[in-house]
Amino acid sequence: MERHILDANYVDIKSSIYKNRIVKKVYDWVVYGNKHKIVCYPTFKCNYDCPYCNVRTRGKMPEKFPEEHSGKEWADMFNRLEPSLIGLSGGELFLEVPGSTWSIREFLENIDRKHIVAITSNLSWDTDKVLPWLTKARSEKRIHITFSFHPSMTNIEPFLEKMKILRKNGIVSTASIVAVPAVFSQLESFKQKFDAAGIRFAVHTFLDPAFKYTQEQKDFLIKFNGTIRDKEDDELSFDFDNEPVPKNCVAGKDYYLFVPNGDAYACQSGFFCVNSPVHEKWRANKSEFHLGNVFDNTFKPRNFTTTNCKYPCSEYCDRAYAKPVAVSEKK
Numbered sequence: 001m002e003r004h005i006l007d008a009n010y011v012d013i014k015s016s017i018y019k020n021r022i023v024k025k026v027y028d029w030v031v032y033g034n035k036h037k038i039v040c041y042p043t044f045k046c047n048y049d050c051p052y053c054n055v056r057t058r059g060k061m062p063e064k065f066p067e068e069h070s071g072k073e074w075a076d077m078f079n080r081l082e083p084s085l086i087g088l089s090g091g092e093l094f095l096e097v098p099g100s101t102w103s104i105r106e107f108l109e110n111i112d113r114k115h116i117v118a119i120t121s122n123l124s125w126d127t128d129k130v131l132p133w134l135t136k137a138r139s140e141k142r143i144h145i146t147f148s149f150h151p152s153m154t155n156i157e158p159f160l161e162k163m164k165i166l167r168k169n170g171i172v173s174t175a176s177i178v179a180v181p182a183v184f185s186q187l188e189s190f191k192q193k194f195d196a197a198g199i200r201f202a203v204h205t206f207l208d209p210a211f212k213y214t215q216e217q218k219d220f221l222i223k224f225n226g227t228i229r230d231k232e233d234d235e236l237s238f239d240f241d242n243e244p245v246p247k248n249c250v251a252g253k254d255y256y257l258f259v260p261n262g263d264a265y266a267c268q269s270g271f272f273c274v275n276s277p278v279h280e281k282w283r284a285n286k287s288e289f290h291l292g293n294v295f296d297n298t299f300k301p302r303n304f305t306t307t308n309c310k311y312p313c314s315e316y317c318d319r320a321y322a323k324p325v326a327v328s329e330k331k
Ligand code: SF4
Pocket: 046, 047, 048, 049, 050, 052, 053, 054, 055, 056, 057, 090, 091, 092, 122, 150
């Protein structure tokens, strides 16, 4: 079975290269062929109800964006775009909801190999049912999978067992967790279990307008992830209680975000600042971030760099391309 570079390196290299923007740009060019980066949420529906979720639990996005498009419609649309790195997330992508039009199986059967697809799923599904078609898709397409582990919704043992079954069948994947303080006491033991199984375990910081880590919590988390809200992150205003530093960035030009009804936004933070109650403090006008709709032929990427953006970037915003104005002016 073919393996590609994402299997081995995706998370580790991505973390370390955030330290150096020039190295990251060279890396992106070599690994992704300088592809466009697109985050796509084809569905906001989910069978979990994680307390920290900005999409379902707190953002109420499934109710706000009930319209969906089929897997084939999404794949056909992407196949008309340039080769891209597509970060596919949700909602839960593998959910089979009666009456729902979205299907990840149909999407993977139809997506062109010119794209790299990075999937995130909560792995709540039955591996016996999914394995036959997922194994085939994995052997034919360029896919990387991250399984997000949500301890408030599932136990580690069945989660780990499923990852092992998938790996035995050639589906190498990464596990991830959202590092909210409620999981701190178990983090070390989770890491040991994933390490013992030879599974890469990515600890993602919790970036949220209503939350800030204490210094003690940062010092604890840095053991698991070398990029935890370090100086560079602070400069870019990831700490939501500070006034964001103005940034120049290529969101909307070199990367975008698509949501279930096909609306396109310049970046994830822009989408949240327009639509999420959690981001009320940074409420933005839709016209500031909206790039049209990919299904009614009104989608239009920007042909300019955004200047002086005063909104706080969020987890799917590509930090390497957002530069504080003061820093870019110095260069
Ligand atoms: S699994 Fe993901 S989308 Fe679903 S509730 Fe949890 S964080 Fe939200």
